[in-house]
Amino acid sequence: MRKYSKSSNGKLEWEEAKDIALRIKKISRAVEMEWIDVSRIYCYRSKNSKSRAYARIWGFNRIWQLALKQPPAYIIEVLSEKYDKLSERKKDEILIHELAHIPKNFSGALIPHTRKGKGSFHDKLKKMIYVYYNSRK
Numbered sequence: 001m002r003k004y005s006k007s008s009n010g011k012l013e014w015e016e017a018k019d020i021a022l023r024i025k026k027i028s029r030a031v032e033m034e035w036i037d038v039s040r041i042y043c044y045r046s047k048n049s050k051s052r053a054y055a056r057i058w059g060f061n062r063i064w065q066l067a068l069k070q071p072p073a074y075i076i077e078v079l080s081e082k083y084d085k086l087s088e089r090k091k092d093e094i095l096i097h098e099l100a101h102i103p104k105n106f107s108g109a110l111i112p113h114t115r116k117g118k119g120s121f122h123d124k125l126k127k128m129i130y131v132y133y134n135s136r137k
Contacts, residue, residue, distance in 0.1 A: 072108035
């Protein structure tokens with residue numbers, strides 16, 4: 001994997017992250033996320049982001065799908081300055097978190113954090129993490 005040197009201009013930069021794509025495939029299989037089409041998830045590593053996040057997911061909204069005549073897709077971006085320093089376990093948990101934002105209809109939309117009650121995002125996330133670590137034993 002290419003290491004970054006400090007950019008003199010500090011502009012946000014992206015590069016394709018094939019290592020993240022492989023990790024996404026492994027995780028989606030282990031957690032049995034049959035609704036996820038891994039061929040339609042694109043992974044990038046960014047640098048020089050001012051965000052406090054470790055990773056982000058970007059959905060391909062319906063209006064863009066119609067205008068560009070493309071099927072639903074998602075982009076998972078990891079912010080290299082923060083994500084790359086983490087333990088392997090924490091990296092997996094962050095990617096599981098991003099995948100949990102993808103709805104079961106794989107529409108290009110995103111599930112927010114704010115759902116309450118039985119369908120709580122955080123409850124769903126905890127269950128996915130539990131299944132992932134127990135599938136590896």
